[in-house]
Amino acid sequence: xxxxxxxxxxxxxxxxxxxxxxxxxxxxxxxxxxxxxxxxxxxxxxxxxxxxxxxxxxxxxxxxxxxxxxxxxxxxxxxxxxxxxxxxxxxxxxxxxxxxxxxxxxxxxxxxxxxxxxxxxxxxxxxxxxxxxxxxxxxxxxxxxxxxxxxxxxxxxxxxxxxxxxxxxxxxxxxxxxxxxxxxxxxxxxxxxxxxxxxxxxxxxxxxxxxxxxxxxxxxxxxxxxxxxxxxxxxxxxxxxxxxxxxxxxxxxxxxxxxxxxxxxxx
Amino acid sequence: xxxxxxxxxxxxxxxxxxxxxxxxxxxxxxxxxxxxxxxxxxxxxxxxxxxxxxxxxxxxxxxxxxxxxxxxxxxxxxxxxxxxxxxxxxxxxxxxxxxxxxxxxxxxxxxxxxxxxxxxxxxxxxxxxxxxxxxxxxxxxxxxxxxxxxxxxxxxxxxxxxxxxxxxxxxxxxxxxxxxxxxxxxxxxxxxxxxxxxxxxxxxxxxxxxxxxxxxxxxxxxxxxxxxxxxxxxxxxxxxxxxxxxxxxxxxxxxxxxxxxxxxxxxxxx
Numbered sequence: 001x002x003x004x005x006x007x008x009x010x011x012x013x014x015x016x017x018x019x020x021x022x023x024x025x026x027x028x029x030x031x032x033x034x035x036x037x038x039x040x041x042x043x044x045x046x047x048x049x050x051x052x053x054x055x056x057x058x059x060x061x062x063x064x065x066x067x068x069x070x071x072x073x074x075x076x077x078x079x080x081x082x083x084x085x086x087x088x089x090x091x092x093x094x095x096x097x098x099x100x101x102x103x104x105x106x107x108x109x110x111x112x113x114x115x116x117x118x119x120x121x122x123x124x125x126x127x128x129x130x131x132x133x134x135x136x137x138x139x140x141x142x143x144x145x146x147x148x149x150x151x152x153x154x155x156x157x158x159x160x161x162x163x164x165x166x167x168x169x170x171x172x173x174x175x176x177x178x179x180x181x182x183x184x185x186x187x188x189x190x191x192x193x194x195x196x197x198x199x200x201x202x203x204x205x206x207x208x209x210x211x212x213x214x215x216x217x218x219x220x221x222x223x224x225x226x227x228x229x230x231x232x233x234x235x236x237x238x239x240x241x242x243x244x245x246x247x248x249x250x251x252x253x254x255x256x257x258x259x260x261x262x263x264x265x266x267x
Numbered sequence: 268x269x270x271x272x273x274x275x276x277x278x279x280x281x282x283x284x285x286x287x288x289x290x291x292x293x294x295x296x297x298x299x300x301x302x303x304x305x306x307x308x309x310x311x312x313x314x315x316x317x318x319x320x321x322x323x324x325x326x327x328x329x330x331x332x333x334x335x336x337x338x339x340x341x342x343x344x345x346x347x348x349x350x351x352x353x354x355x356x357x358x359x360x361x362x363x364x365x366x367x368x369x370x371x372x373x374x375x376x377x378x379x380x381x382x383x384x385x386x387x388x389x390x391x392x393x394x395x396x397x398x399x400x401x402x403x404x405x406x407x408x409x410x411x412x413x414x415x416x417x418x419x420x421x422x423x424x425x426x427x428x429x430x431x432x433x434x435x436x437x438x439x440x441x442x443x444x445x446x447x448x449x450x451x452x453x454x455x456x457x458x459x460x461x462x463x464x465x466x467x468x469x470x471x472x473x474x475x476x477x478x479x480x481x482x483x484x485x486x487x488x489x490x491x492x493x494x495x496x497x498x499x500x501x502x503x504x505x506x507x508x509x510x511x512x513x514x515x516x517x518x519x520x521x522x523x524x525x526x527x528x529x530x531x532x533x534x535x536x537x
Contacts, residue, residue: 064436067440068439069436069439069440087439088442089442091440092440092441093436093437093440095433095436099431099433099437101452101455102533103455103530103531103532103533104533105533112441113441116441116442116443116447117441160441164441
């Protein structure tokens with residue numbers, strides 16, 4: 001599958017340096033089920049790549065292998081050239097179900113990663129406050145998760161991941177548990193964040209629209225066993241009004257192309 | 268007119284609402300107690316059964332027993348095996364439950380024994396205990412433990428087992444050591460169910476203490492109940508029963524406060 005090749009600029013940040021994340025021949029077998037088969041991928045710094053595919057394609061498994069949460073059955077993952085043996089400080093994770101500590105305030109949740117790294121209290125709270133404001137939750141520092149809406153909870157999860165200043169942000173269907181309006185606002189905010197932060201984002205989603213809207217690059221995975229079915233690089237201008245993207249003909253064409261490619265895998 | 272309120276941060280109205288429901292909840296609880304006591308009064312005065320004194324008679328008897336010192340004295344005697352048994356059950360039970368939740372071999376060893384212990388009819392074990400340990404403090408403490416321990420262990424074990432997987436993964440991703448994951452994630456996450464087990468265990472322990480006093484040798488509250496029943500002084504008998512029920516309820520309420528204080532600040536005022 002090839003990308004729609006309309007000649008428009010991508011995001012200004014996309015220096016073609018050496019990859020920050022390398023996936024080399026990764027397979028994962030659960031008993032007799034082959035969840036992932038011989039995955040080879042590279043991720044360049046400063047870009048947002050989506051892993052897109054129907055359920056059962058192993059996209060979350062791949063993300064968790066990159067995170068170091070699950071060991072691969074074969075192959076290896078390298079971050080900045082070093083093989084992954086477990087979670088590391090250069091990676092942070094945003095969970096589908098938010099994974100907030102219900103007994104801790106927003107401030108403590110956001111500061112949790114820093115606390116585990118031994119950052120002194122005053123400093124970690126200052127950094128946490130900064131990121132809470134950055135994701136639009138200023139004023140909610142002392143609230144508990146149960147007092148927030150789903151979208152606000154995921155903003156806490158995002159702030160926690162940003163606060164540890166990891167170069168690679170792994171996001172596992174972060175917007176799938178929030179309502180459609182909140183999700184759109186969230187997607188717009190994420191575009192701004194990617195442009196500002198110059199971090200590497202790996203984004204798992206099952207939504208074609210979401211993937212095309214957000215991504216510099218989309219890795220299509222096919223199910224049973226999960227393997228790379230194709231790579232699409234939507235050439236969409238993202239420097240203007242974020243609302244305009246959804247009406248951009250390139251956006252609409254790319255969504256259509258991907259849907260035609262994935263249709264065959266949906267039973 | 269009120270559209271401005273929509274832009275207010277959600278946390279503020281939530282707190283106000285919590286305050287109001289807490290007040291309403293307290294009023295309802297008082298009302299429920301008042302209804303039960305009122306029915307008791309009516310049933311006692313109506314002569315449903317000559318052995319059922321009215322609430323007012325029982326309350327007067329309780330005051331008299333407080334004044335003559337017989338009730339406090341009996342409490343001190345009953346509390347000895349009770350406090351000892353509950354302390355052992357809590358420490359051993361929570362410890363064992365946590366070990367079983369975290370470590371497979373402990374689970375395999377522990378679960379069958381505890382399920383059997385929980386199913387065992389205690390009254391049948393009492394003669395055995397008496398035969399082995401006599402009629403003193405040891406036997407009575409053991410009865411309290413047998414009643415309280417299984418439910419405490421099994422709740423703690425299940426609580427640990429049901430830690431949300433994503434919270435543990437979150438801890439690992441943000442570089443928590445296994446020890447920190449247990450202390451900062453698994454234990455607080457499990458604390459509501461562990462404390463639910465403790466509350467059930469305390470209630471069962473109270474039952475055990477009274478059973479021991481009724482089945483082994485009449486001492487303390489059990490002695491007051493047996494003695495006043497034998498002389499048909501029903502107000503005093505009921506006063507002794509009501510006193511131990513009250514003590515049990517107060518202990519359980521206290522435990523709930525301790526839990527919220529220590530582990531779950533977000534539930535304060537809810």
